[in-house]
Amino acid sequence: MKNTFLLIVCLAAMISCSKTKEGAVVTGNYENPIKDELVKVELIKHNELTVIDSFYLDTPGDFSLNIKLDEPSFVRLNFYNKHIVNMVLTNDDEVVLVKTDEDFNQPYRITGSQNTDYIYQLTNIKNNFEAQTQDLNAKFIEARNEGNMQALEDIKEEFLDMQNATNYEIKKAIWKMDNSISGLLATSFLDEENEFSFLDSLATKYNEQIPNSSYTQDLVERVNSMRNLAIGSVAPEINLPTPDGEPVKLSSFRGKYVLIDFWAAWCRPCRMENPNVVRMYNEYHDKGFDILSVSLDRDRAAWVDAIQKDNLTWTHVSDLKYFQSEAAAMYKINSIPATYLIGPDGTIIGKNLRGPSLEAKLKEIFGAI
Structure with missing residues (x-):
């Protein structure tokens, strides 16, 4: 009986010692904790932020927690919306929050995680x-x-x-x-x-x-x-009317380099960029550069007035449907100004080129003026 009892004790000790930890272990110290306010543990997945745990910190701010994950994940500690500490964790990780003087805006970081070190x-x-x-x-x-x-x-x-x-x-x-x-x-x-x-x-x-x-x-x-x-793909067809009601197709520009310029009369950044676009059009048009401006206006009079005031002498089209424009939906336009540069064969060769980046691309294509 005595031997049996000793065997049971030994087995219990072995089981206790072999018990695996529940997820990633995060320890550390956060200075100046706020009493009765929660520190949040947040998971970022599928571009969504979810609070998966929370805890209170008492003075002096020491803590230890386990984070059980379904898979290696992007997690962050949110200290009162004051300091956000990003981590890339697996269930095998044991990491420590430390204070650092390297970045005044981000005084804390994680040590002990190779995956997190990659992000740093x-x-x-x-x-x-x-x-x-x-x-x-x-x-x-x-x-x-x-x-x-x-x-x-x-x-x-x-x-x-x-x-x-x-x-x-x-x-x-x-x-x-x-x-x-x-x-x-x-x-x-x-x-x-x-x-x-x-x-x-x-x-x-x-x-x-x-x-x-x-x-x-x-x-x-x-x-x-x-x-x-994607760059290299054939640009989707655009077929919209000019201010005079005449339909124009993007494919009618084949053989030229054409900038599809999504803009609107009400868009201040667009209007501020227009003088640069006019200058580049004047410099490179004779070499084979053209522009198809697609307006996301709703007011035809405002659209036409802006074309005249900004001296935009190239082709303009619009269905006057704002961001519900057929072309805007096709090209996934969520904000303006936005541009696509199309090659002579109809393929996309550049995106969101404006100012210096557009000028550099045109110089690359046509050579410096």
């Missing part, structure tokens, strides 16, 4: 780009005040080169994040309108590596919905 890596790349952009903006303002046109052109070129280099660095980093949903989340650092080819390849890769992840499925769905309007 890309955030640093993006922050460096934004800091360099601020420096260029200061130089741009100075050159503009001095009327130094050559310096303005040089700064525009430097910005575009810097932007391309940053995008390349981000894509290179994402591609190395095999089997980590961080690579899927990090696509938010890219301009998806101009990176369809990369996103398509990434969706294929992750669909092979972690096909059951909801984040993979979201990317695959997003890429498939982008396919008809």
Whole structure:
């Protein structure tokens, strides 16, 4: 009997010691907790934010919690809507919240998670780009005040080169994040309108590596919905009337480079951009550049008046249905100004090109004037 009792005790100890933890473990300390206010644990999935847990913090702010997940997930700690700490967690993770002096606006970060470290890596790349952009903006303002046109052109070129280099660095980093949903989340650092080819390849890769992840499925769905309007795809046909009621088709511009310009008389940013568009039209029209402006106006008189006042001498069409326009729906236009650049063969070769980016693309196509 004594031996039997000892065996039971040993078995109980073994079971206790082998018991697995319930999900990811997050510990740490948050300074200056607010009494009687909840800290929220939020899950981001399918582009939706859901509160999955919450807890109170007492002075001195130490905490320990378990987060049980159905799959590797994007989670964040929300401290009173004052500090948001992003995490990419699996049920095997044991991470610690630490204070850092690196970023005044984000004084807390997570340690102990390789997946989260991937996001920090890309955030640093993006922050460096934004800091360099601020420096260029200061130089741009100075050159503009001095009327130094050559310096303005040089700064525009430097910005575009810097932007391309940053995008390349981000894509290179994402591609190395095999089997980590961080690579899927990090696509938010890219301009998806101009990176369809990369996103398509990434969706294929992750669909092979972690096909059951909801984040993979979201990317695959997003890429498939982008396919008809991707760079390299044939631009959907537009067939709308001019102010005189004459129907015009986009396909009638075949053989030319044509900018589809979605705008409206009531759109202040559109009107502010119009002088630049006029200048580029005048410079490149004789070389084979044309414009098809699609108005999202509802008032015909206001539309026609804006065309005349802004000296927009190219082709204009509209069904005067605001954002319910047939063309706006087809091209998924949710805000204006918005543009698509179409090649002579009718394929999309650029999106949302305005100002310096449009001018750079036209110079690339036609050469500098």
